[in-house]
Amino acid sequence: MATESDSKTSDGPLNRWASRSIRNPERTYRAMFYVAAIFFIVTTMFPFYWLIVLALTPNNEILNGIGLVPEGFNVYAFVEVFQQVPFHFYMLNSFILATVTTVIVLFIASFAGYVFGRLEFPGRGVLMLLILAISYFPPAAFVVPLFDIFTGNSPIVVPFTEIALFTPPRLINTPAAMVLPFSALFLPLSIFVLTTFYGQIPDGLEDAARVEGTTRIGALFRVIIPLSAPGVATAGVLTFISVYNEYFFSQIMALGNDYTQWSPLVGGILSYQTQYTTSFNLFAAASIIGVLPVAILVIVAQERIVSGLTAGALKE
């Protein structure tokens, strides 16, 4: 019967599929789900494929015009990246800045998370709102005075008076000019993540430690932080990725994209753009190398990232 009706209509398989779908709508939803999933995977991953195509194709082939498949297999581009520009030093700078910021942020945010998560005191709600509010402001709202102060051109003045307090040393092109803004920028997220985690430790465990004779600070470091290790890891991973990915202060506070002056990944990538304007295969190879550390972190720590981002962002 089925073959008979097929031969009568020209679009047989489609008809058959349509009639079966109408009888069983689950099939349609399943098909829609697969189409959507494949669409999202292709759109998110395709740009990385394009980087690989460009990195493997010799540059003269790229300039002659290139399709969607690599024309050649020039692994040498990944070596040349380091010869043209000392890209490893830029990445090292990024690692150092990200690690130092992460340590500072975790330390300060641990105190704040302990206070907001475990203590009841007047002003708690207002202070949390204040931190939340400041985390929404754009870096551009802070950068003007910071830039003038970090270049050593302007003293710190009490706002709306003419009382100059002191002129700090020239911090631009040093790690401090980046670590300070990074810490302020990414502190709120870690505070909210750690507040959630520290707040979940049962009071009894802290009390037990206190009866044993530990101080309040001692209990924080010996009981609460070790028990909240997953939360600390979450905050740490998020801060590290955020600093590694930051653009605004990374570019502004290291003048001249010079790795000897602490310019991070941003400066490394941009120096290909300014010095080797048409070495597209090197742009692509450098981008692949630069994205690898965070890609690995995402694969390893995806559960942490997902829970941390949602806990920190939707403070509910």
Next chain:
Amino acid sequence: MSTDTAADRRRESGSGGALSGVTRWVENLGETAFAYLLLTPVFVILGAIAFYPLLRTLELSMFADPYTDPQFIGLENYVALFDGGLNGFLPGTTTFLPSSLSLTAILRSSLMVTLIFTAVTVLFETVIGLGQALVLDQDFRGRRWVRVAIIIPWAVPIVIQGMIFLLMFQPNIGFATPFLADLGIIEGTNTLNDPWSSLFIVMIADIWKTSAFMALLILAGLQSIDRSLYNVAKVAGASKWQQFKLITFPLVLPTIGVAILFRTVAAMRVYGVIDTTSKCEVVPSLSCMVVANLGINTEVAAVIAFVTAIIIAAVVSVIIYQQYREGF
């Protein structure tokens, strides 16, 4: 405070005088004083890097020539910004407000470009993010890897995101430009110096990177929906579409609302992807205008920075109000 003295005695026998003195002082503080003591580092760093610069930006924006020959002029810089008097300080042919209502003039206006960028990217990120969240909410084999594939763009450094889209749309090599130019969407030559084409590309780049973030926020909302509602719906014979329309969508809508406000604030700070893919003269965002005047015309940078902050503060107060109503 008998437990405290026991602790103190152990401390004193263990370590030297000054440290134990400090420890005892900290231990004997009341809960409120102890809380504020532990919060000191947070407020020192936020005070120095956020609150102080914000106030100082407001002050600088009210001066003419604030460093060399400071003269207090009140709101004159703001008036000049809005009536076009400061347009000469902006890079290229950029203006602050559009000089006329033509598309060309609108794309030269840094305020309009920022608002267009924000509206378009947030709209598409919400729709795509919802789609991605619905996919990730299902149970299927390989879910872990699909989730990695969807999140990875979020973790790509902004400079590399910019480089990727430069390489896709660079008219000499990128495959995307001839294709889209044939459809008349973007310019086929000199694409990255054309205001509309560059804005288009920068928006695509942002949607690619940030939809995942939206997806994660919406996914959290989806997963907090009570699953038994779906069982009831199934028993009552509701189709999948009816379940979505009557259960999923209304229940996830508040989360989507918060996520939209959140992204709106973040989208208005756009800078890095413009600076890498195109140029600030071509796609003039507000942050771009601040950076262009940094250290050169401090009062111009300050006035634009503060106007940006005011716009964002307006959105932030809506967020705070919502959080407050839900009982923060």
